[in-house]
Amino acid sequence: MARKQVREGAVQERDFFQDVMDVVRLVPKGRVTTYGAIARYLGAARSARIIGYCMNSSHAVRPPVPAHRVVNRNGVLTGKHHFPDNAPMQKLLEAEGVHVVKDQVERFHELLWDPMVELDFQE
DNA sequence: TCCATGACGAGAT
DNA sequence: GATCTCGCCATGG
Numbered sequence: 001m002a003r004k005q006v007r008e009g010a011v012q013e014r015d016f017f018q019d020v021m022d023v024v025r026l027v028p029k030g031r032v033t034t035y036g037a038i039a040r041y042l043g044a045a046r047s048a049r050i051i052g053y054c055m056n057s058s059h060a061v062r063p064p065v066p067a068h069r070v071v072n073r074n075g076v077l078t079g080k081h082h083f084p085d086n087a088p089m090q091k092l093l094e095a096e097g098v099h100v101v102k103d104q105v106e107r108f109h110e111l112l113w114d115p116m117v118e119l120d121f122q123e
Numbered sequence: 124t125c126c127a128t129g130a131c132g133a134g135a136t
Numbered sequence: 137g138a139t140c141t142c143g144c145c146a147t148g149g
Contacts, residue, residue: 016146035131039144045132046144052130053146072131079130 016042020054021061023115027069030096031113032105034073041115055079068092075108 023038035051044050051070058065059082068089072078080089080103090100099106 036133039131044144044146047146048131049129049144050131050146053128055130057147058130067130070130073133077130082130 033113037114075105077103
């Protein structure tokens, strides 16, 4: 993140990328969250795309980011294609007890971990 | 510096 | 209710 073009209404501190990584790491094992939920939590409600785009670079981030716990609003593993063959997104999820059928998380609504709710957003 | 792109979401048709 | 279109804005070329 060479440039920090922080704008009003968006991120107010740190890099957007860092914030995204931070929130994703907070997702408990066995739970999943959505790009939109993260976006809203960061104050960029309509910037869900950026969350996904940032995830593109998450592979080189340390500590590792549990990107497999992030799916789209339908509970679909849209980013599975970005995972290495030795650690498929679905495999990682099922290893945590999350059942995936046809690239879709079962019981999605129950497993959904919304930072706005779980972290008791109060700002 | 400007342009195109993208692991999305919500409203419109 | 299924599909299409547009908006959003950080990254990379």
